Amino acid sequence: MACAFSNTCRAVIVFIWAALTLLTVHVASATNISIHVAASETEGQALLNSGWWKDRIPHNTSDHCKWVGIICDYEGSITLIDLEESNIKGELGRLNFSCFPNLQYLDLWNNSLSGRIPSQIGSLSNLKYLGLAQNNLTGTVPKEIGSLRNLEILCLNSNNLHGIIPKEIGSLRFLEVLELSSNNLNGTIPKEIGSLRNLVDLDLNSNNLNGTIPKEIGSLRNLVMLDLSSNNLNGIIPKEIGSLRFLEVLELSSNNLNGTIPKEIGSLRNLVGLDLSSNNLNGIIPKEIGSSRIIEALFLDSNKLSGVLSQEIGNLKSLISLSVTNNTLGGPIPSTLFRLMNLKYLSLGFNQFNSTIPREI
Ligand SMILES: *[C@@H]1O[C@H](CO)[C@@H](O)[C@H](O)[C@H]1NC(C)=O
Ligand SMILES: *[C@@H]1O[C@H](CO)[C@@H](O)[C@H](O)[C@H]1NC(C)=O
Ligand SMILES: *[C@@H]1O[C@H](CO)[C@@H](O)[C@H](O)[C@H]1NC(C)=O
Ligand SMILES: *[C@@H]1O[C@H](CO)[C@@H](O)[C@H](O)[C@H]1NC(C)=O
Numbered sequence: 001m002a003c004a005f006s007n008t009c010r011a012v013i014v015f016i017w018a019a020l021t022l023l024t025v026h027v028a029s030a031t032n033i034s035i036h037v038a039a040s041e042t043e044g045q046a047l048l049n050s051g052w053w054k055d056r057i058p059h060n061t062s063d064h065c066k067w068v069g070i071i072c073d074y075e076g077s078i079t080l081i082d083l084e085e086s087n088i089k090g091e092l093g094r095l096n097f098s099c100f101p102n103l104q105y106l107d108l109w110n111n112s113l114s115g116r117i118p119s120q121i122g123s124l125s126n127l128k129y130l131g132l133a134q135n136n137l138t139g140t141v142p143k144e145i146g147s148l149r150n151l152e153i154l155c156l157n158s159n160n161l162h163g164i165i166p167k168e169i170g171s172l173r174f175l176e177v178l179e180l181s182s183n184n185l186n187g188t189i190p191k192e193i194g195s196l197r198n199l200v201d202l203d204l205n206s207n208n209l210n211g212t213i214p215k216e217i218g219s220l221r222n223l224v225m226l227d228l229s230s231n232n233l234n235g236i237i238p239k240e241i242g243s244l245r246f247l248e249v250l251e252l253s254s255n256n257l258n259g260t261i262p263k264e265i266g267s268l269r270n271l272v273g274l275d276l277s278s279n280n281l282n283g284i285i286p287k288e289i290g291s292s293r294i295i296e297a298l299f300l301d302s303n304k305l306s307g308v309l310s311q312e313i314g315n316l317k318s319l320i321s322l323s324v325t326n327n328t329l330g331g332p333i334p335s336t337l338f339r340l341m342n343l344k345y346l347s348l349g350f351n352q353f354n355s356t357i358p359r360e361i
């Protein structure tokens with residue numbers, strides 16, 4: 001979600017960064033100029049060596065702080081590199097990550113970068129934003145990523161990364177956004193993920209992750225969006241998920257989850273979207289599911305749910321889409337369903353309901 005930033009949103013972020021960087025101009029004190037000129041020459045040279053700035057040097061200036069997509073601090077050291085959607089091709093490793101000790105923001109979203117994420121990425125110790133999504137990166141997520149202790153946003157989604165999610169990711173205590181979706185990551189979700197107490201958005205969808213959903217996920221008290229769909233996760237939905245009081249979107253569809261839907265899901269009062277479809281969930285639909293008055297989408301289709309659809313479903317006044325198709329639900333279709341004025345999409349087929357849809361609809 002957060003990594004699919006709209007251009008406006010991205011522009012605002014870059015603007016805020018620029019403002020913060022300029023601020024340091026006024027507060028920075030006198031410094032040893034000769035050292036800093038040398039340091040900044042190394043940085044400029046590293047940009048040139050990447051080959052990415054050939055056509056991005058306005059008026060041929062040798063001052064790399066004036067090049068496209070670059071912001072420096074007062075001392076001429078680079079704090080921001082932003083070449084999103086810039087048609088860059090070739091290996092990511094052509095940029096020498098050892099050369100930017102003050103880099104805080106690196107955005108290379110939606111280019112055609114290939115090759116591995118170099119382990120030298122770990123030397124960017126001041127990095128707060130790392131955006132490499134929507135490229136063609138291969139290899140694994142290097143464990144050195146755990147050295148980026150100041151990281152707030154990590155987007156590696158939509159690449160060809162394989163291997164495991166390194167447990168070192170648990171060291172990123174300031175992380176707010178973790179987007180690893182649409183790769184080929186396998187292994188389990190490391191329980192260390194429970195240390196990321198500032199996480200707002202966790203998106204691991206469309207990988208090959210297996211094993212269970214770690215109960216430690218219940219420690220992520222600030223989560224707003226959790227997407228683990230389209231993996232091979234098995235076992236139960238941990239009841240700890242009920243601790244995620246700010247959760248707005250819960251996507252667990254297309255896994256092999258079994259057991260029952262935990263009634264604790266009823267504690268998620270901010271839930272707007274819930275998708276548990278295409279799993280092996282059995283038992284009844286807990287009536288607690290009727291507690292989120294703002295839920296708009298509820299997908300429970302293609303499971304093994306049984307029992308009846310309770311009258312409480314009529315409490316979900318904001319519901320726009322409801323699908324329970326392809327389960328073994330029985331009994332009558334609740335009449336309260338037809339009081340849901342916002343409902344636009346309703347799918348009840350392939351069940352064993354013993355009443356027909358009332359005429360009121
Ligand atoms: C600046 O750095 C140089 C080289 O390290 C050193 O010789 C010089 O004394 C320093 N000057 C100041 C004012 O600190
Ligand atoms: C930029 O500099 C190169 C060599 O330093 C020169 O060949 C080229 O003509 C210059 N371009 C402009 C637009 O000044
Ligand atoms: C990257 O920069 C570091 C530090 O300047 C240097 O030691 C190293 O050789 C460089 N690596 C490459 C591949 O150029
Ligand atoms: C990525 O950039 C290309 C142009 O280089 C554009 O056609 C495409 O829509 C962009 N992808 C996304 C997801 O925005």
Ligand SMILES: *[C@@H]1O[C@H](CO)[C@@H](O)[C@H](O)[C@H]1NC(C)=O
Binds near residue numbers: 112114136
């Ligand atoms: C990504 O890389 C693979 C192999 O490395 C290549 O076949 C494919 O065309 C590349 N895709 C893009 C969009 O560059």
Ligand SMILES: *[C@@H]1O[C@H](CO)[C@@H](O)[C@H](O)[C@H]1NC(C)=O
Binds near residue numbers: 162163164186187188
């Ligand atoms: C992940 O997949 C690779 C092949 O790409 C395999 O060698 C490795 O054993 C798998 N690891 C796990 C933990 O499933």
Ligand SMILES: *[C@@H]1O[C@H](CO)[C@@H](O)[C@H](O)[C@H]1NC(C)=O
Binds near residue numbers: 210211212
């Ligand atoms: C995950 O899949 C791999 C490869 O198929 C297998 O070796 C491993 O036991 C599985 N792990 C779990 C926890 O199911």
Ligand SMILES: *[C@@H]1O[C@H](CO)[C@@H](O)[C@H](O)[C@H]1NC(C)=O
Binds near residue numbers: 235259260
């Ligand atoms: C869920 O599936 C696992 C195997 O993946 C099995 O060990 C467990 O007993 C099942 N649990 C329930 C509640 O069906």
Ligand SMILES: *[C@@H]1O[C@H](CO)[C@@H](O)[C@H](O)[C@H]1NC(C)=O
Binds near residue numbers: 278280302
């Ligand atoms: C119905 O659900 C089962 C899993 O419970 C799935 O295998 C099957 O493909 C689904 N059928 C349809 C028509 O979606």
Ligand SMILES: *[C@@H]1O[C@H](CO)[C@@H](O)[C@H](O)[C@H]1NC(C)=O
Binds near residue numbers: 330332354
């Ligand atoms: C439908 O099933 C319920 C129990 O599941 C039963 O009480 C009711 O009488 C049935 N209605 C009809 C019309 O068969």
